[in-house]
Amino acid sequence: MISIKFMAIQLLFLLSLFASPAKAYPLYHLCGNSSDIFTSNSTYSSNLNLLLSTLYTNASAKGFATFTTGSAPNLIYGLTFCRGDIDIANCSSCISTAISDIEKLCPNNAKGAIWYDICQLYYSNNDILSDPDVNNSYRYILVNPNSVSANQLLRFEIQTIALMENVSDLVMSNKSRLFATGETALTAGNIIYGLMQCALDLSAGYCRSCLQLLVGSIELDDRKGRIGRLAMGLWCNMRYEFFKFYNGASMLQLSSDQPPSSPSTTNVSKPNDTDLAHGGTRKSQNDQTTIIQGMDLASKLKIRESNPELSLISFSSILDATCNFSAANKLGQGGFGSVYKGQLPLGEFIAIKRLDAFSGQGLEEFMNEVKLIAKLQHRNLVKLLGCCIEGEEKLLVYEYMPNNSLDYHLFDPIRKEQLDWSKRFAIIDGIAQGLLYLHKYSRVRIIHRDLKASNILLDPEMSPKISDFGMARIFDANTTQANTNRIVGTYGYMSPEYAMEGIFSIKSDVFSFGVLMLEIISGKRNTTFHKFGKALNLLAHAWELWKNGNLLDFVDPSLGDKIPKNEVSKCIIIALMCVQENAVDRPIMSEIITMLGSENIALHDLKKPAFFIIGNEGPSELSLNELATQNDITFTILDGRIT
Ligand SMILES: *[C@@H]1O[C@H](CO)[C@@H](O)[C@H](O)[C@H]1NC(C)=O
Ligand SMILES: *[C@@H]1O[C@H](CO)[C@@H](O)[C@H](O)[C@H]1NC(C)=O
Ligand SMILES: *[C@@H]1O[C@H](CO)[C@@H](O)[C@H](O)[C@H]1NC(C)=O
Ligand SMILES: *[C@@H]1O[C@H](CO)[C@@H](O)[C@H](O)[C@H]1NC(C)=O
Ligand SMILES: *[C@@H]1O[C@H](CO)[C@@H](O)[C@H](O)[C@H]1NC(C)=O
Ligand SMILES: *[C@@H]1O[C@H](CO)[C@@H](O)[C@H](O)[C@H]1NC(C)=O
Ligand SMILES: *[C@@H]1O[C@H](CO)[C@@H](O)[C@H](O)[C@H]1NC(C)=O
Ligand SMILES: *[C@@H]1O[C@H](CO)[C@@H](O)[C@H](O)[C@H]1NC(C)=O
Ligand SMILES: *[C@@H]1O[C@H](CO)[C@@H](O)[C@H](O)[C@H]1NC(C)=O
Ligand SMILES: *[C@@H]1O[C@H](CO)[C@@H](O)[C@H](O)[C@H]1NC(C)=O
Ligand SMILES: *[C@@H]1O[C@H](CO)[C@@H](O)[C@H](O)[C@H]1NC(C)=O
Ligand SMILES: CC(=O)N[C@H]1CO[C@H](CO)[C@@H](O)[C@@H]1O
Numbered sequence: 001m002i003s004i005k006f007m008a009i010q011l012l013f014l015l016s017l018f019a020s021p022a023k024a025y026p027l028y029h030l031c032g033n034s035s036d037i038f039t040s041n042s043t044y045s046s047n048l049n050l051l052l053s054t055l056y057t058n059a060s061a062k063g064f065a066t067f068t069t070g071s072a073p074n075l076i077y078g079l080t081f082c083r084g085d086i087d088i089a090n091c092s093s094c095i096s097t098a099i100s101d102i103e104k105l106c107p108n109n110a111k112g113a114i115w116y117d118i119c120q121l122y123y124s125n126n127d128i129l130s131d132p133d134v135n136n137s138y139r140y141i142l143v144n145p146n147s148v149s150a151n152q153l154l155r156f157e158i159q160t161i162a163l164m165e166n167v168s169d170l171v172m173s174n175k176s177r178l179f180a181t182g183e184t185a186l187t188a189g190n191i192i193y194g195l196m197q198c199a200l201d202l203s204a205g206y207c208r209s210c211l212q213l214l215v216g217s218i219e220l221d222d223r224k225g226r227i228g229r230l231a232m233g234l235w236c237n238m239r240y241e242f243f244k245f246y247n248g249a250s251m252l253q254l255s256s257d258q259p260p261s262s263p264s265t266t267n268v269s270k271p272n273d274t275d276l277a278h279g280g281t282r283k284s285q286n287d288q289t290t291i292i293q294g295m296d297l298a299s300k301l302k303i304r305e306s307n308p309e310l311s312l313i314s315f316s317s318i319l320d321a322t323c324n325f326s327a328a329n330k331l332g333q334g335g336f337g338s339v340y341k342g343q344l345p346l347g348e349f350i351a352i353k354r355l356d357a358f359s360g361q362g363l364e365e366f367m368n369e370v371k372l373i374a375k376l377q378h379r380n381l382v383k384l385l386g387c388c389i390e391g392e393e394k395l396l397v398y399e400y401m402p403n404n405s406l407d408y409h410l411f412d413p414i415r416k417e418q419l420d421w422s423k424r425f426a427i428i429d430g431i432a433q434g435l436l437y438l439h440k441y442s443r444v445r446i447i448h449r450d451l452k453a454s455n456i457l458l459d460p461e462m463s464p465k466i467s468d469f470g471m472a473r474i475f476d477a478n479t480t481q482a483n484t485n486r487i488v489g490t491y492g493y494m495s496p497e498y499a500m501e502g503i504f505s506i507k508s509d510v511f512s513f514g515v516l517m518l519e520i521i522s523g524k525r526n527t528t529f530h531k532f533g534k535a536l537n538l539l540a541h542a543w544e545l546w547k548n549g550n551l552l553d554f555v556d557p558s559l560g561d562k563i564p565k566n567e568v569s570k571c572i573i574i575a576l577m578c579v580q581e582n583a584v585d586r587p588i589m590s591e592i593i594t595m596l597g598s599e600n601i602a603l604h605d606l607k608k609p610a611f612f613i614i615g616n617e618g619p620s621e622l623s624l625n626e627l628a629t630q631n632d633i634t635f636t637i638l639d640g641r642i643t
Helices: 043-062 088-105 150-173 204-219 273-277 297-306 315-321 363-375 406-410 421-441 471-475 496-501 506-522 538-547 565-578 589-597 624-631
Strands: 010-012 028-031 064-069 076-082 112-115 119-124 140-143 179-187 190-198 229-232 236-241 265-268 330-334 337-343 349-355 384-390 393-399 456-458 464-466 601-606 612-615 618-621 638-642
Touching (some): 028 088, 043 076, 043 088, 043 119, 088 112, 088 119, 150 179, 150 190, 150 204, 150 236, 204 229, 204 236, 204 421, 204 589, 315 337, 315 349, 315 384, 315 393, 363 384, 363 471, 406 456, 421 456, 421 464, 421 565, 421 589, 506 565, 565 601
Antiparallel strands (some): 028 112, 112 119, 140 229, 179 190, 190 236, 229 236, 330 337, 337 349, 349 393, 384 393, 456 464, 601 638, 612 618
């Protein structure tokens, strides 16, 4: 497979190309390299004929087929499938065209791949079936050169991504189909139609990361708001257009223009800007503000566009909602202030963070930060609904999460029983997705800086939502890659470079993520682990077990012994990669997600993690020699693979 040249291309998207669906027209093809040539009338040649004709026959039954034939060195693997909305007759006709085209385009070649609008075919003498293209590196992208207007760009991008994310969810909801379509109205009469698909039999984790990479390509395109896009990998594909290009009704409709389903308008007064600027109290009670809640993303955007100040909420309505910040309403104390539960006049619950006094930032700067953070929308981030500033009071209003935070479940001997491995894995994966969005996919890079179990909230389905993201920004606007003299965060989750020198980057979040993964897998807090007569953290323990080949001893006993051992081991190893002492040795979130979604991961140079001994003065690094002397361990740098 390596020998097929990597090719991610963007061509002008010619609508006329698809004007006549009856005639299959190849969009693109790839062949193996010159050393992959076989001779005519060879065994390989007859195996390939058998493979292609079997793929054709089998796919003519259900629109999808894989097949393997021959024995080494003439072993050959193949995969073909049609778009999920295509009927069998058109499907077999497309595959038949693909077979005759590829024989002409890649004559006597051991490898080939060809894409059409409605079907695709791929074969190779490498085991592409049990080792799919994990990074989705062979992909083909066509874009429509036309763009939406500049004033629709943001809304188009967010709405398209929301649509495609919803469609991806639907793809994965039915394993016997792995295909979905959906639509959403950008403006009245301007409907975006989207389609996503994975090859049947692709594992859920890989299907998800495969689709995610394609959705990610929307934002990586310099934000040009291209009105149509077709992205095809070998194992999954995606397309959206402003016209309906698929057969059948859309399987999902993402509402945008219809009114919110639940009443969400309440009469709260909007602070008077002049008053705010002077830190004074507000007297007028006449303005009407809508609290953005209980609506889908597109409705929110619409309202926000037409009313940019909308997310301001009056202090008096917050006092009402929280019974004057009564102790009974207090949910907890976070790094930046206290959190209260509140209830709006119409009954909806909200969570309110009352920030500790902070300095160094003007009102306008603070508001800009809040607006920016309110734009971040991801299923694994807690939604910021609004804010309130009055006098010295600064409050942020979030959606309320009834299931409390992860630490509440994870570190409780009874409640942790509910967190079986599949839930824990889904939590790890969700946190990774949210963090990737913060680091990479959102419009600004956000470094969380205080990722820990108590900052992971759980929704009713126990799906994780990162909270307190963006707090670092609010507290210090100058923090994207610099040093900080105010070290926020929690010892134990902090990377060494951050704890010691105040240097932070996306890699310090990766470190915290690694600690969090280790906690989720072991069910133990970072600190409670005792070894060598000192409180030694989980990292050292995990490393020691990995070195000694007893990795599974690390796992929380309450998970029982029916865990998928390979997956669990893989997760511990990924966590160890994340807590590497040197930031450059740690993976980035997109790599972590790829690893979480694939069966095999390559281990390059896994080095000792950063060890801390927790003392009264905070963390101090335990040198390798010191640890080795204490326990007579010889550390070695390991390479290898787990399967
Ligand atoms: C062709 O691919 C093979 C692997 O299939 C690789 O070993 C070889 O170096 C490649 N040759 C060229 C010329 O790229
Ligand atoms: C392959 O076999 C066919 C018929 O058996 C024969 O006509 C043809 O010349 C052969 N080709 C080669 C390259 O040997
Ligand atoms: C696919 O082809 C193989 C080999 O001919 C056969 O054993 C298998 O039953 C076929 N599967 C389907 C779904 O037709
Ligand atoms: C193939 O697809 C076209 C366009 O969707 C459709 O009109 C036609 O009926 C299909 N052909 C068959 C044989 O179903
Ligand atoms: C996947 O991508 C990662 C990071 O770019 C790279 O290190 C790795 O070799 C790739 N794996 C494959 C199988 O191409
Ligand atoms: C779209 O996804 C969001 C976030 O996961 C979800 O809340 C919403 O219900 C979905 N909408 C549809 C129509 O499926
Ligand atoms: C899943 O997909 C199959 C194949 O299209 C379909 O027959 C079945 O009804 C779907 N199941 C659900 C629950 O939608
Ligand atoms: C809001 O105020 C208007 C008039 O000022 C009133 O008619 C309406 O009932 C109020 N809405 C609520 C939810 O109190
Ligand atoms: C805001 O308050 C100031 C002073 O109290 C007043 O002069 C101004 O007219 C008010 N603005 C609005 C829009 O109500
Ligand atoms: C909040 O305090 C105000 C003034 O002290 C009081 O009038 C009001 O009843 C209190 N509200 C609640 C819900 O306790
Ligand atoms: C951010 O940096 C700018 C210029 O580098 C400086 O003027 C400003 O005071 C800084 N703001 C904070 C909150 O440190
Ligand atoms: C020493 C240390 O860093 N302990 C932290 C471990 O994690 C909990 C939260 O789960 C923090 O509260 C501790 O401070």
